Amino acid sequence: MTTSDSLLASPAGSRSSADEAARRFLAAADAATGLLRLATAGSVDDGKSTLVGRLLFDSKSILRDQLAAVERVSLDRGLTHADLALLTDGLRAEREQGITIDVAYRYFATARRSFILADCPGHVQYTRNTVTGVSTADVVVLLVDARHGVLEQTRRHLAVSALLGAPHVVVAVNKIDLVGFSAEVYARIAEQVEHVAASLGVADVRALPTSALEGDNVVDRSQRTPFYDGPSLLELLETLPAGSTRADHAFRLPVQLVIRPQGAAADGLTDYRGYAGRVGAGTVRVGDEVVILPSGRHTAVTGINLGDRPLEVARVGQSVALELADDIDIARGDVIAGPDDVPDLVREISAHVAWLSERPLHVRDRVLVQHGTRTVRALVAGIEGVLDLDDLTVSPATALELNDIGGVHLRLAEPLPAADYASSRADGAFLLIDPQDGWTLAAGMIGTVGTAGSAVRVPARTPAPHDEGARP
Structure with a gap:
């Protein structure tokens, strides 16, 4: 018909x-x-x-x-x-x-x-x-x-x-x-x-x-x-089976906003502090232990709110505010993560990037790396080749041009909790941003993290200052 x-x-x-x-x-x-x-x-x-x-x-x-x-x-x-x-x-x-x-x-x-x-x-x-x-x-x-x-x-x-x-x-x-x-x-x-x-x-x-x-x-x-x-x-x-929804992965919530009611809005909520963000992977329940990155502090979730509605569990894709048991210094860009499979804090990454800008990328260019809600300065330490779409081989390159797919090595000014993209989209995806005007330059997928001595492993248990490790 x-x-x-x-x-x-x-x-x-x-x-x-x-x-x-x-x-x-x-x-x-x-x-x-x-x-x-x-x-x-x-x-x-x-x-x-x-x-x-x-x-x-x-x-x-x-x-x-x-x-x-x-x-x-x-x-x-x-x-x-x-x-x-x-x-x-x-x-x-x-x-x-x-x-x-x-x-x-x-x-x-x-x-x-x-x-x-x-x-x-x-x-x-x-x-x-x-x-x-x-x-x-x-x-x-x-x-x-x-x-x-x-x-x-x-x-x-x-x-x-x-x-x-x-x-x-x-x-x-x-x-x-x-x-x-x-x-x-x-x-x-x-x-x-x-x-x-x-x-x-x-x-x-x-x-x-x-x-x-x-x-x-x-x-x-x-x-x-x-x-x-x-x-x-x-x-x-x-x-077709749906691809990974990241629901089975370790919990990740990049903090977008710290909520502390002030003025008239603080009536009855003077002690409230919520950490708002979108769940990027996994699930979290009231009572679960979590670790704060990059500080490595451990605490527990005492409340979950979706708008003005309390929840017992938060899932991938939901925008929620978490309440925590301990008063920990947390800011936008930090990550609240499950205690298992915590990513290392790294200062160097090698990654594949899809170059999206008409401005070429060269070695020693300075860029911003946006990883979750955290943005850090970075130096392009090397360009590791570009994919030749005719024969599907990687050719040496001194620059990346618009629509190129290539490899880069980045040195970060501050450590990031990152992992390879193949094992975790939440930990391995990032954007490159022009520090001059804020334009998005590239979408990146981390291949390997760190070099010898550049990765810091988060300790399995670091008590918050006043809990002295007593939480069961």
Whole structure:
């Protein structure tokens, strides 16, 4: 069925169906089970926005007025069918140019699962936006135009997916209808993708032939691709295991704000002190022991508040304020962590970075490293090479340019509680910032921490000044 045919028959735009989709989504999110975060990526005109529009349309996750607006704009452009890409191309300038610039976030839900989706831009100069979308994704849906095959941008997005540790990559060989549903074309591209993915160390990659415009293998399996006997894209997304939500990792809460009510607000709360932040990993319960970094002081959680609501447990993604048993000097940028698997305090790191700035990076440049809520000064001690996207080798480099993926060695002015990104996203991710104007320069993933003598291990138990180690 074509898009124009299905528009006449589908109740997708009804308010009740949209409300039901929202209800299913929120129910799944509240239960913290089954929610999948996905990002789409690919080169220009691979059909990403159309694919996202197809998923939204066929899952009945759009409102009637949205659908009417898409049909009206499509007719104004002289199209004979609704351009589903308009459902995600949010900015007027983008629509006029026919490209997506920002990362468009949407949600949709089926009877089996709820999704948060980031539609990332395809232009090379907007790779920085793709890094943003992929950084939190459980699944990256990478589109490849069947007419063009694997391009440099395809390899770049696979490299970004590998560096950011995306658990799954699904490659949609799109516009398969424009090559006559050719089994040979599909097989050749799938083999190329698997080779590149294996070279880069992508954890799990799967391919399928699709036509986002016609709907083949997007929601329903197509009869026009007999050479492919796997699930449709939506069926695959409904059954893929969600990547690590960091719920099972050691607890981390970077402190964003120390709350001490003053003035009229302090009435009855003169002794209150709360440490507010967003839980980056793990869970914490009232009564749990925690360690404060970088001081190494141990204490216990006596209260957890979400707004004005007390909680017994705080989970990943919740913004809460913790109350602690001991009066410890804690400031913004400190980390409240579980007592097990505490990261070392390091002054040197080697990392992979996706360079996002038009300003090149050179050895001995001074930058700021933002790690959680803490920002420290750093010196670029070395550039350890840049990834060549043609042959997937690392070449020597004296500088990093826009969209380069390379290695750097950084010396920090102050110690950070850090670990390699592969073992902990919460401890291993950081940003590089220009100290002059505050612009984001790069997204970084720590590979190794410290050099001989540069890492300090946090002691297993350092009593707070007045508890004398007596806490059980």
